[in-house]
Amino acid sequence: MPIQESRGPMTAAQRRYLAVETVIGATINAILSAAFVFIVFGGHATVPVWGPGGLVLDAVPQTLMVSLMSMLVPGLLTRKRLIAGKVNGAALATVGTIVRRSILVAVLLAGALTGLQSVLFSFGPPRLTFGVVLAAKVLYGAILGAAVAGYGVRRLLVGVTA
Secondary structure, three states: OOOOOOOOOOOHHHHHHHHHHHHHHHHHHHHHHHHHHHHHHOOOOEEEOOOOOOHHHHHHHHHHHHHHHHHHHHHHHHHHHHHHOOOOOOOOOOHHHHHHHHHHHHHHHHHHHHHHHHHHHOOOOOEEEHHHHHHHHHHHHHHHHHHHHHHHHHHHHHOOOO
8 A cells, every 4th residue: 555645744733742642652651661670670789781681682572562552552542533533634544554553663673773772782881780770771761652652643643544
């Protein structure tokens, strides 16, 4: 199916909606990332970068889930709001398209960003303090959640249906 995109810029109402969804994506994922840091690494003064229980392996499920949920949930909610007329958009993607797009983005980002983190971690120490891990994971979850939610919602608002 060809990509159908509206012509012209987003309206002020669409930009506000996009900003709100982006902030919500960042906030929820920062909070969830903090919770999972405590669940997975809590009680340890330092956390290994490599190996079982290390940050590089933990990057895969964090990136996968943050990306998936940041694309899927706002996408489905935006679709519902478009149908109800609460949000103006150019076209309507199907539920199947939103689900497939969410899975694809999550898998691609999990692979790419885990690879990038592996390269970056190779220049650092073999262990990090719990505080550093907590701050880094919260920041990573917030940035990733905001970026993916913003990307997904914007595509729906401007009418990219494939």
